[in-house]
Amino acid sequence: MAHDTTHQHGSATKRIWTVFAILSVVTIVEVVFGILKPAFLTDTYLLGMRLLNWIFIILTIYKAYYIAWAFMHLEHETKGLRRAIVWTSIFLISYLIFILLTEGGYIHDIYQTGHVAWDF
């Protein structure tokens, strides 16, 4: 199979090192935030979750995007293959997370307000 990547020899390695730099910086930022835990980020809530946690999750997805696009060459695959992989997984995973977290929150409320003693 002819690969689209073979067209751009020199820039391919350059792209790899750029992505490595991005991934490293993002990881360092995450670790620094994780250790410092700035109060204004942990005290602010957005949609029921701490702002800091939102930042972590968004940075994670940002990293995942770079790994999938640059390292796994999704950016050089055809649109069809890329969408078959990305859309399918994003749809199914979002749905799964939504129903499980909703259910988990509901059970938490039941433990709080219900008449079932689980800590005796």
Added chain:
Amino acid sequence: MEATVVRTGTEGKTWGGGNEPLKASYGKMMMWFFILSDALTFSGFLAAYGFSRFKFIDSWPIADEVFTHFPFLHGVDAPMYYVALMTFILIFSSVTMVLAVDAGHHMKKGKVTIYMFLTILGGLVFVGSQAWEWKNFISGEYGAVTTKGGNILQFIDAEGERVALSEIAVPIAGERVEHEANNGIWFDAGKDLPTYSLEEVKAGFIQNEDLLIRTQKLTEDGQKTILSREESLMKLNNEAVGTVEGANLVQNEYGAPLFADFFFFITGFHGFHVFSGVIINIIIFFNVIIGTYERRGSYEMVEKVGLYWHFVDLVWVFVFTFFYLV
């Protein structure tokens, strides 16, 4: 022969067959579909972790207090540093992998060999680090007391520093002794004795006026609840049923046993992926050395195994976030 060949007259047309709209080889596509299904498996695990965590959102262990070790820095409180290092090792081995794939595109056998070797090395270091992390988690650090309801009580001193069971317990003679097989005809094995019995811990706790108990419950600002001296004594006398050191599938000195279950299961499943990735990489590595792909005229196998390797890295990025950061 000519007579048996069926011609449809549609060759070269869109539906004439032989089209490859995705422009990917069979093997590469199947690797992608495997990765997709594996990604769903992992997200099933992580979503289940999220479910359990939301269920116990106000009493979940704080990861910063659980994973605090760093090699050669014994006793130093180093939350996150080690796992950040592990993340770097895995990301870097991903970089060497993609460099190997790139060198393969240019048919440079020597470079592919070196980069594959570095990738394997990175993978092995990562698996070893994970084993070390497990070891620390299993053996625990301070120890705790369990209650009837399956909760954990931890000990702190007046300054709020954690106190280990070994510092609290006072030896009491005449306690239960380990029953051995040579003392009974029908006896196989009994429950192992804990290092420190509950009575020893209780006695030590009463003697030392400074000690307080910390429960699993989280306060508004995400810290563990600290009981007053009276509440601590009452809790210990009324609810404690035993001591626990370290974590396993049934007990966890850091809090909810579910945390330990999910930690072992998810990092274990991921570690197994890294391990099998290393094995597959080794096979491909030797194939590169003996020139299989040189003769084949394509290093696409390196690319396929590379996809798997990057996927393992991708999963770790999420495991790192949801176990250690969030």
